[in-house]
Amino acid sequence: MAEVILENICKTYGNNFHAIDQLNLSVEDGEFLILVKPSGCGKSTALRMIAGLEDVTSGSLRIGGVDVVDMPPKDRDIAMVFQSYALYPHMTVFENIAFSMRLAGKPKAERKKRVDEIAKTLQLTSLLDSKPANLSGGQRQRVAMGRAMVREPAAFLMDEPLSNLDAKLRVQMRAEITSLQKQLGVTTIYVTHDQTEAMTMGDRVAVLKGGVLQQVDTPKRLYESPVNAFVAGFIGSPSMNLFEATLTGDELMSGTFAIRLQDAAFVRRPSLRTYAGRKVVFGIRPEDLYDSSLESGRKYQTIPAKVTSIEELGSEHIVHLSIDAVRVDSGDPDAVQDFGMTSNAVAKFEPVSTVLPGSEIRLAVDDAKLHFFDPETHLAI
Amino acid sequence: MTPQKRSHHRLKRAVAPYLYLSPSLLIIGLLMLLPMVTVIAYSFQNSAVLRRDPSFAGLKHYQAIFADPVFWASLWHTLYFTCMSVVFHMTIGMVFALMLNSDRINPTLRNILRVLYILPWLFTAVIIAVIWRLLLEPNGVVNSILMQMGIIGSKVEWFSSPETALHAVTFANIWAGYPLFMVSLLAGLQGIPKDFYEAADIDGAKAYQKLIFITIPQLMPIIISISLLDFIWTMQVFPLIWITTGGGPIYSTEVLSTYTYKLAFSSYNLSQASASAVVILLISLGLTLFYIRYQKAR
Numbered sequence: 001m002a003e004v005i006l007e008n009i010c011k012t013y014g015n016n017f018h019a020i021d022q023l024n025l026s027v028e029d030g031e032f033l034i035l036v037k038p039s040g041c042g043k044s045t046a047l048r049m050i051a052g053l054e055d056v057t058s059g060s061l062r063i064g065g066v067d068v069v070d071m072p073p074k075d076r077d078i079a080m081v082f083q084s085y086a087l088y089p090h091m092t093v094f095e096n097i098a099f100s101m102r103l104a105g106k107p108k109a110e111r112k113k114r115v116d117e118i119a120k121t122l123q124l125t126s127l128l129d130s131k132p133a134n135l136s137g138g139q140r141q142r143v144a145m146g147r148a149m150v151r152e153p154a155a156f157l158m159d160e161p162l163s164n165l166d167a168k169l170r171v172q173m174r175a176e177i178t179s180l181q182k183q184l185g186v187t188t189i190y191v192t193h194d195q196t197e198a199m200t201m202g203d204r205v206a207v208l209k210g211g212v213l214q215q216v217d218t219p220k221r222l223y224e225s226p227v228n229a230f231v232a233g234f235i236g237s238p239s240m241n242l243f244e245a246t247l248t249g250d251e252l253m254s255g256t257f258a259i260r261l262q263d264a265a266f267v268r269r270p271s272l273r274t275y276a277g278r279k280v281v282f283g284i285r286p287e288d289l290y291d292s293s294l295e296s297g298r299k300y301q302t303i304p305a306k307v308t309s310i311e312e313l314g315s316e317h318i319v320h321l322s323i324d325a326v327r328v329d330s331g332d333p334d335a336v337q338d339f340g341m342t343s344n345a346v347a348k349f350e351p352v353s354t355v356l357p358g359s360e361i362r363l364a365v366d367d368a369k370l371h372f373f374d375p376e377t378h379l380a381i
Numbered sequence: 382m383t384p385q386k387r388s389h390h391r392l393k394r395a396v397a398p399y400l401y402l403s404p405s406l407l408i409i410g411l412l413m414l415l416p417m418v419t420v421i422a423y424s425f426q427n428s429a430v431l432r433r434d435p436s437f438a439g440l441k442h443y444q445a446i447f448a449d450p451v452f453w454a455s456l457w458h459t460l461y462f463t464c465m466s467v468v469f470h471m472t473i474g475m476v477f478a479l480m481l482n483s484d485r486i487n488p489t490l491r492n493i494l495r496v497l498y499i500l501p502w503l504f505t506a507v508i509i510a511v512i513w514r515l516l517l518e519p520n521g522v523v524n525s526i527l528m529q530m531g532i533i534g535s536k537v538e539w540f541s542s543p544e545t546a547l548h549a550v551t552f553a554n555i556w557a558g559y560p561l562f563m564v565s566l567l568a569g570l571q572g573i574p575k576d577f578y579e580a581a582d583i584d585g586a587k588a589y590q591k592l593i594f595i596t597i598p599q600l601m602p603i604i605i606s607i608s609l610l611d612f613i614w615t616m617q618v619f620p621l622i623w624i625t626t627g628g629g630p631i632y633s634t635e636v637l638s639t640y641t642y643k644l645a646f647s648s649y650n651l652s653q654a655s656a657s658a659v660v661i662l663l664i665s666l667g668l669t670l671f672y673i674r675y676q677k678a679r
Contacts, residue, residue, distance in 0.1 A: 053579050074585035086576035090598040099594070100584035151584070 002064025002077070002154035003029045004050065004187055009059035011045055011211070019045045020211045023059070027155075030185045032178070033216075034202035036192055037209065038234065038332050044083075044159050046208070047191045051080050051157050064154050079148035080157040083164065085140050087132040087147070093119075094128040097146040118146045121180075137165045141173055145180065155187040162197065174201055195235055199223070207231050209331065229378035232283050232371055233330025238318060238346040240283045243325040244375060247275045252282055252370075255324030257303040259367055269381050272372055281328050281378065283371035286318070289347035290364035291355060297364030305363040307355050308343040317353055321345040321363065331378070417662070423655035430651045442656035446644075451632050452657065455640040462551050462622075462636055463615045467608055469555040474562025479596075481563075482570040502560035510624035513553040514540065540626050543633035550622050550634050557621065562607055569603040570596070609672040613665055637661050 004027040011020040023046060027033045035046060048054040050061065052073035061069050068076045087096050095102075097118060098111045106114075119125045122142045132140055141161060148156055161177070162170045178201050181188050192198055198205045199219040206216040207230075215227045219235075226232035232240045245254040250266070252259040259282075266272050272280075290297030303323060311318040320343035327344040347363065355361050372381040424442055426435035446452045477498050481491055501509065516523050517539035527533045539549040577595050586594065597604075619638040622628065628639035637657065645654035 051579075051583060053582065073579075073583045078583065080580070080583050082576045082580060084574060084576050086574065086580040088577060088595065088598075090601070099581075103581075103585050103590055103594075147580075 002187060003027060003031075003062075004155050004189065005060075005062045006046075006050070007060040007062075009046070009049065009061060010057045011049060011054065012057045018211050020049070023208075023211075023213055025206055025213065025216065027187055027189055029187055032181050032188045032190065032201065032203045034190050034192060034198040034205045036195060036198040036205055036207055036234075038193060044191055045211075047080075047157050047159050047189060050076075050155075050189060051078055052076050077154040078157055079151045079153040079155075080159065081144045081148050081161045083160040085132075085144035085161075085164075087140060087143055089132050092129050092131055093124060093135070093143050093146075096132065096143055097124075097150050099147065100151050114150060115146075118149050121149075121183075122146050138169045138173060141165065142176075145177070149184070153186065155189065156181070158188065158190040160192055161190075162192075163194070170197075177201065195237060199235065205235075207234060209234075225380070226371065227380050229281060229283065229328065229373045229380075230331045232373070232380075234332045236285055238286050238348075239330065239332065240285045240371065241289075241345045242281055242283045242328040242330055242373070243323075243344075244279055244328055245282055245325065247272070247278060247280050249276070252280070254326070257324060259303065259365055259370075260301060261367060261370070264368065265370065265372075269372060272381050275372075275381065279375045280381070281373040281375050283373065284365060284369060286346045286348040288366040288369035289345070289349075290366070291319075291347075291349045291353040292362040292364040293355075294350060294353060296350060300364035300366050302362035302364050305345065305361055307357050307359050307361060309357050310355070312351070315351060317349040317351055317355075319347045319349050319353070319355060321347060323363065328373075328375075420655045420658050420662075423652055424659045426652055428652065431649065435652075438652060442653045443660075445653055446657050446660070451635060452640060454632055455635040455637050458547055458634060459616055459636040459638075461547065462554065462618070463612055465551045466554045466558060466615045467611045470559045470562045470611055471604065471608060473555070473559040474566055475600075477559070477563045478566035478570055479592075481567055498563055499560050501557050502564075504557070506557070506618075506620040507624060509553060509557045510621050513549075513556070514625055517549055517553075541630055543630050546626050546630060546634045550625050553625065554615065554618060554621055558611065558615070561611065565603050565607050566600055569600045573599045605675060606672070609668060609675065613668050613672070616665060616668075617661065 004025075006023050006025040009020055009023040009025075010018070012018050025033075045054060049056050050063075052068065052071060056069050059069075060067060063076055063078065088099070091099065094115055097115045101111045101114065115128070116125070119128055122145060124139070124142055124146060127135060127139060127143075132143065135143065141164075144161065158177075162173050165173060174197060177190075190197075190201065198207075199222075202219065204216055205219055205222055207214040207222065209230050215222060215231045217225075222231060222235045226235060226240075229242055233242060243254060245252040245259075247253075248258075250261045250263075252261060290300060292298065292300070292302045305321040305323045307319055308322055309320045311320075322343050323345050325344070345363075349355065373379060374381060423430065425438055425440075427438040427441075428435050477494075480486065481495055481498070486494070504512070515521060518524070519536040519538050519541075523539070524533070524536045528536070537545060539545050573596065577599070578591055581591050581595055617638055618636070619642065622634055622636055622639055623642070626634040628635040628643065637660070641654050641657040641661065644650050644657055648654075
């Protein structure tokens with residue numbers, strides 16, 4: 001077990017494309033760190049550099065206090081779980097798990113003992129003679145875990161290991177991997193584009209965008225105090241609603257409505273006063289918007305909105321709305337999917353809500369939960 | 382739908398696939414099965430083709446060819462020629478495919494090599510035979526180079542000496558046939574996921590271990606399929622040997638195909654030639670059945 005420290009890590013490709021730019025990250029011994037990026041950002045690069053599968057352009061990388069930048073993958077004392085699992089189809093489960101021990105020339109008896117132990121932990125004992133083709137997605141995933149565990153590495157690297165599983169199995173495997181990590185206590189770096197995995201699995205989450213680290217924090221703090229509009233939009237599902245408004249006195253003015261801010265909002269963010277008379281970006285999460293006709297929404301001030309569509313999920317209603325405000329793009333390519341052509345806001349209403357598509361409603365806003373960002377830099381105020 | 386209509390519909394559905402297949406079945410029947418059956422029939426007749434009313438000969442012609450030492454020499458030469466060809470086709474094809482698949486080679490050089498390596502495939506057997514006859518002439522380029530390098534002391538008559546002729550035609554056939562393996566294995570190599578090698582790198586596999594534990598097992602289905610096909614095809618090679626040595630000198634490159642040809646068109650013993658052809662057919666059939674069983678097992 002060991003800590004993994006990345007200092008000023010850069011990765012530049014031949015065409016001058018900066019995949020990773022000045023990445024500083026410290027993963028403590030035994031910590032479960034999630035590296036999360038929107039989809040399609042070459043997000044595995046950082047992980048592959050730690051594994052030694054990609055060269056580091058500049059910077060220092062230490063695993064367990066040893067600088068590993070110039071070390072081949074095998075000497076870095078890490079194990080990796082690939083997105084595709086990379087199980088050898090011509091080998092049985094036993095042979096797959098024991099492969100690294102076989103390469104290391106470990107005696108047969110020792111290999112069998114170790115693989116049996118791991119198979120027991122992962123409930124694979126009855127499948128040891130099967131070939132990967134005969135296993136289910138979840139079982140293959142466990143074999144890939146077993147192959148990583150057999151090496152007793154200083155750190156586990158996991159590259160979107162759940163992305164090939166169906167939604168239900170993903171939930172189950174999420175819990176299995178988390179508890180296994182706790183049980184083994186091995187430093188783990190886990191790459192995903194799924195922010196649900198990021199929020200539920202890790203001790204800390206590092207959010208990257210375009211190769212630049214945005215914020216590293218506990219899931220709770222990422223959700224409650226995002227450092228910029230990108231993190232605000234990226235963490236949480238559906239994404240945070242971000243709009244442009246003008247701060248006039250203690251009111252946010254946008255189109256035909258105004259939201260009055262409480263003193264607490266200014267006490268918590270003294271610099272917000274400096275935006276008086278200027279534009280500001282405000283954000284509100286869908287779960288902090290309420291149906292004003294219900295008990296839960298009565299205590300909040302309201303703004304006019306038009307319901308465009310409703311997704312009834314049983315436990316809640318995802319309500320797509322149109323409000324008189326200019327929506328701000330957080331920079332998260334996945335966030336766009338939350339908004340249709342006619343709506344610019346999303347709210348989560350209780351299932352007892354009776355609002356109908358096309359109706360004009362009063363939308364209750366929990367103004368204590370508002371987030372504020374600079375309109376130029378998108379940094380949190 | 383009335384019961385009558387329904388049964389008519391069912392009949393139509395049952396017959397339709399055979400109707401679609403019928404043109405190809407007819408062609409196969411006329412061009413393959415009919416000649417095959419005719420040759421088998423000839424092998425049991427006296428003076429087949431030559432007489433209008435040939436008499437039944439039983440196994441006489443089979444006994445005759447099995448008693449002929451030239452037949453056994455041809456069989457041995459065929460096996461040597463085929464086994465050496467297949468083994469070297471595979472080895473050379475594998476080495477070149479690995480080379481072309483390697484990302485350590487400069488892409489431009491790789492493209493040039495790709496064209497060069499595939500060249501033998503572009504030539505017909507006749508051209509290959511002529512090229513190698515010229516190259517292996519006593520006064521040809523090969524002798525000249527080997528003598529300059531000091532490997533041989535005097536000119537070797539590669540195709541005219543009984544000691545070297547079989548090796549020389551085998552060599553020419555190896556040269557002509559490796560591209561099939563190379564192209565097939567290259568396609569196979571490109572289909573092996575990169576993850577396998579990366580996982581092996583992390584596990585500490587050396588280059589030869591990756592070849593033994595990942596590359597070769599992953600290519601095995603291709604290796605077996607192409608080897609079997611190559612074995613079947615090489616066993617029947619005729620033009621290359623016919624044009625380079627004609628089966629000589631003193632039967633030293635006689636293979637089953639040239640032996641059969643000579644029986645038919647030099648000795649005009651068409652019955653014995655048919656018996657010899659049936660022997661080739663049976664050997665090929667055995668290999669083909671093995672190939673089909675292997676394909677089914679997969």
